[in-house]
Amino acid sequence: MQQILVYADSLSWGIIPDTRGRLPFEQRWPGVCEMALRQAGQDIRILENCLNGRRTVWPDPFKDGRDGSEGLAQVMEMHAPLKMVVLMLGNNDFQCTHDNNAWLSAQGTAKLIGIIRQAPIEPGMPVPEILVIAPPAIIRPKGAIAHKFNGAEKRWPGLTEALREVAAEHSCHFMDAGTVTDASKVDGIHLDMDQHNVLGLAVAQVIQPLV
Template identity: 60%
Template sequence: MQHILVYADSLSWGIIPGTRQRLPFDARWPGVMENLLTAQGRRVRVVEDCLNGRRTVWDDPFKPGRNGLQGLAQRIECQSPLALVVLMLGTNDFQSMHPHKAWHASQGVATLVNAIRNAPIEPGMPVPPILVVAPPPIRTPAGPLAPKFAGGEAKCVGLSAALQAVCTELGCAFFDAGTVATASVVDGVHLDADQHLRLGEAMAPVVAAQLGAGG
């Protein structure tokens, strides 16, 4: 059995745009991906660690625990051995209370990659490979999220390219979710159910390639 950790935010948690409800596991992209890999005969288990509002390395001034760096090494330790870590963060770095742009978010992801690689796992356990996924770009924020993400559609420009550059430098695999999925027009940030399906279907072969012949 190969264990895959998805370390992410509300886009992967499966929040239904315009609500505070959550899609069921089979409808969220990690669940779609797991089911497809299982159907292909792979013995995999996807562990979701997806927190609404999670940043890369910054604090939320209104909610505690949203700094993605805090506790990450211990999460890797407790979930080891891992066959793969899928890291999909960055969207919340562009909330209106932050001045960050694409470069800043990419450096946050680079910091997380280094934290994963230096986690205090048990002797003999493998340092897991990392797949960085660029989230789909923010549209014009709408509804109750509009004040929280005001200006986010401009600040996120260039994130995919910045993350790809970081992955090239650090030797990580990379996938751009924006090539297959788009943010919902309902709130401009999250993924509708059909986009979770598209992303999960696209991620399955990408992850299978990272897992190799194992499983």
């Protein structure tokens, strides 16, 4: 069995837009992806490490542990050996507590790539492949998260191309989730159940020839 780690935020955790509820594994995109790969005959296990509010490299002033660079090396040790790590982060870098642009957020992902490749895994274990997924574009935030993401839709543009450049520079695989789904119209950030399904199937198609 080959293991794939999804290191991500609430879009992958499966939060139901404008609620504190969570979709079950088989309905959130990592679960959809695993089931599709298994149905295609690949012995794959998807490991989720998805945390609501996780940034790439910035802390949350109100909640501990949201700097994605902290503890990533230990997560790599914990789950090794890994065939692949999927990174889908960035949206929380544009919360109103940060004055970031797309380039800065993408540099955060670049730091995470370096951590993955330098993690102290056991001798003889493989350094995993990395798939960088650009999240769907933030649209005007609504509902309970509107204040937290105030103005994010104006700072987000350019992230997809910045992440594409980072992935190419660091010889990582890349996928633009925005080519298969938009963000939820309910809150402008997250994914609805049908969008999780579409994304999970699309990610499986990208991963299938790589593992």
